[in-house]
Amino acid sequence: MLETDGLLKEFGGLVATDDVDLSVESGERVSIIGPNGAGKSTLINLITRRLDPTDGDIRFKGESIVGLKPHQVVQRGVSKSFQTASIFPDLTVRENAEIAALAAEHGEFGLNFLTHRNDLSSVRELAEETLADVGLLDRADTEAVDLPYGDKRRLEIGIALAAEPDLLLMDEPTAGMSPEETQSTVDLIERVKAERGLTFVLVEHDMEIVFSISDRIVVLNRGRVIAEGTPDEIRGNPDVQEAYLGGVEL
């Protein structure tokens, strides 16, 4: 489904991702871990086309997406759960989900949906379904600004899901959440994974979550992939323990 080939990103003299070959099969759940500054967010932002690679290629379903704009990548089927930035605070939860569903069909902020009025009922339905999935249906008419933090983060995941992605990218979706909010987000990811058979790439610092939710784990350090494997393989990998955890037992 996704393949990066020699992906290099430099910021001035700093190499943020260094020759990264990442491949994700359809239906696979891949987590990316690594210390702060390892290049995890850069890698995600390259895939969503928020950043241009310095070198290398990114293929989605066999076709290069390096020349595409971010909204074109969404239309191909790649969504990212953006941190809060994707929420329109003054709109209701429902309106936020509907806009996301519309944008995926008709382009980012494209107003050409006015010529596709027949599609609006399907957009409404999809938004409703998505809000049910993320457990926000009972708050559908609340203004997004009034949601508690954990619900806002779940709405972001909902906004990403409303685009009906084939591949969902999440960058630390539980950052800043309370233990209860974290648990309900993990439950949500598990449920969506079971119900929608979603392929995802997750960046997450909580190892308990990573080990329980992933089919495969990719370890980045200083921009390079230093290990990859199943949770069991990664748990026992001495290089990972050394580089990433300073020798702490996993």
Ligand SMILES: Nc1ncnc2c1ncn2[C@@H]1O[C@H](COP(=O)(O)OP(=O)(O)O)[C@@H](O)[C@H]1O
């Ligand atoms: N827009 C940017 N401009 C300059 N340097 C950046 C930028 N974004 C990230 N970096 C640098 O690239 C490296 C990788 O960062 P990042 O991908 O955010 O790491 P991670 O998400 O693993 O913590 C870091 O050294 C960071 O300071």
Ligand SMILES: [Mg+2]
């Ligand atoms: Mg990051």
